Amino acid sequence: MDGTTTAPAPAAPAVSADVSKGPLPLYRARVAAGALRADPAQAHAAETLQDLWRRLRGYDPRPEAKEEPGLLARFFRRKPVDDQPGGPPLGLYLVGEVGRGKSMLMDLFFETADVPRKRREHFHAFMQTSHRRIHEWRRAHGDAADPIPPLADRIVAEAALLCFDEFQVHDIVDAMLLGRLFEALFARGVVVVATSNTAPADLFKGKPGRDAFLPFIAMIQKRLEVLHLSALQDYRRDRIRGLPTWHTPLDGRAERALDAAFRELSGVAHGEPCSLTVLGRKVEVPQHHRGVARADFDTLCGAYLGAADFLAIATHFHTLVLDGVPRLGPENYDRARRFVTLIDTLYEHRCKLVASAEAVPDQLYEKGEGAAIFQRTASRLMEMQSQEYLALPHLT
Template identity: 75%
Template sequence: MDGSSTPTKTAEGPLPAYRARVASGALRTDPAQALAAETLQDLWRRLRGYDPNVEEAAKASGGGGFMARFFRRKPVDEAPGHAPQGLYMVGEVGRGKSMLMDLFFDCADVPRKRRIHFHQFMQDCHARIHAWRKANPGETDPIPPLAEAIAGEAALLCFDEFQVHDITDAMILGRLFEALFARGVVVVATSNTAPADLFKGKPGRDAFLPFIHLIQQKVAVLHLQSAQDYRRDRIHGLPTWHVPADGRAERALDSAFLELTGQRHGEPRTLALLGRSISVPQAVGGVARADFDALCGKPLGPADYLALSTHFHTLVLDGVPRLGPDNFDKARRFITLVDTLYEHRCKLVASAAAVPDQLYEQGENAAMFQRTASRLEEMQSQDYLRLPHLT
């Protein structure tokens, strides 16, 4: 559970706010989390009132909005004084990294700050680069104006779930972050992957290594060694298959989404693939929610479901219908979706017209569905729910 700290404790920094939650019973005592809160408290002190370029930020905010800021091409100023070193919290899923970063962000006394999921940040960057290239056909380097726009909006960037899977992201990260750090931007991030292991085993990683060295230079790395997986605790107490897919089941999925994310509704998110994208109706952190037709009623394939399974550790799926020869295209996609979720140990919370072994009982290809039904049954087990997500 996440409680709320008092305004006084929040004003005193993330460590008093964290201790207030523990004292109220909203959080359990956890030495690893307490150490992380102390580290964040130190950064909070060093960042109080931090703004490396107040004058330029004021001009940007009154200069016609985002597009005016983005298209302004000014020479790069000398780097502002020594920016405080940021923080990169790494640890297994469910250890409280996002909760701690949110405490820090809420407390941070920084006039211009932004908290965003890293994947969403990269999608935003690609959209801005595309817009800049259309508006500046004779120019070839969008990174300086992109960095200027981002630094004009935030002196503190807090990234949740920092991860690099896409070669197009890897190609721009080094120069973009070098430009952001040169402008005094401070980065705080959470990740399941240590900086040295980012983009590991992927083609083109050698060109990515300077970015890793830059992160290690500008951002302190804290390994959150908590032995407790609080996220698994939350899902352990949740029924994961609701029959039938009626109003009661919808309310149960609403409650599950709230329990898993702390929010009643997520925001739309777009996952980029080579040459196309997949839209997720709702997402908060590593939890996605969609109805059956959004994922299986469209011509999606293995690559789409792979992107879904690597970006999200849990899928809340509404309205799985009875399946058969009449809707076999949807059934085939559902089989692929379940196989991919299973292989990546994603957790599935769903409402359906029937229990798994009664979803596809008759007709051609019913036998093919037996393995899927078996996997769906296994995915409801406590043993499966204890398995770590594989990205």
């Protein structure tokens, strides 16, 4: 029976141990336990991940540790993997609409992957780290030194398996870096598994400079098997449709409700900070995980942020958990104006909002200059709590 592990019969072949481990048995066990709903598309993706799991068991592209000192330098001068027999297995690019279970499947795969060195992170965070390391290298060695080979050396020393959540490219600087960096990583035997809402052929689509990005897309399609996940249901929207999204007044109960909402939607109690690059500036997001961001009102509307900054938030994250919306009026009009821009941007991109506030939307800005303008924002805030809005797909 699916999800049940039994002792192998005496005559079972030695490889039978493989089928009692890995993401597929774990997926079946959770379906059997009622923790997951059976879904044919998810089951097919789990089977594909199981096959990759088998091929990756014990995988490490580095030379044997018993070799003499200097082996690392010799390894990094090896010929590309394509020129060697028995090169690494193809990675996997799991693409599908939001809420179809891609991150859940990645959880199962990464948890069970029998690889000595593996690393999983949000793709945007990986790119930020890469840019920081390049900056550090150039500061130490000068602009004339090529930072890509040492960066690739450092990454492969940390992980032979890279798992990326939410693979997406919005920034031209990232686009220009990716081709050379991933070529170097693949040459060193790194295997990549990624989830994305965007098919490889549509990455960076419609952006200036995309022609120079096309070789990277071709490389991804060559090195990663592309699997489209067409699950029957949007499980993420199911979760948020069951949650109250506006909590008032600002008290301990509201704070606990937002804690619970972030945990339910992201899968963690507390996210990691990140920054988004907008027109050469950094927009700081205090917490994020799996497409859910959390910030307080003062961080977003008390700072000098504008429409471009809020657009980056609305497109990078499918849900914003916003703490501490105060009453608004002429005395804090600048903050109110930024809040109006934030809500307009979230609304236009169907980004979901869970918030705590001093009052219900139509009582946030009741009188004084700007109150009439805020009526549309209040109306949108009410609509954003509706089941119809919560069922809409996120627009990136």
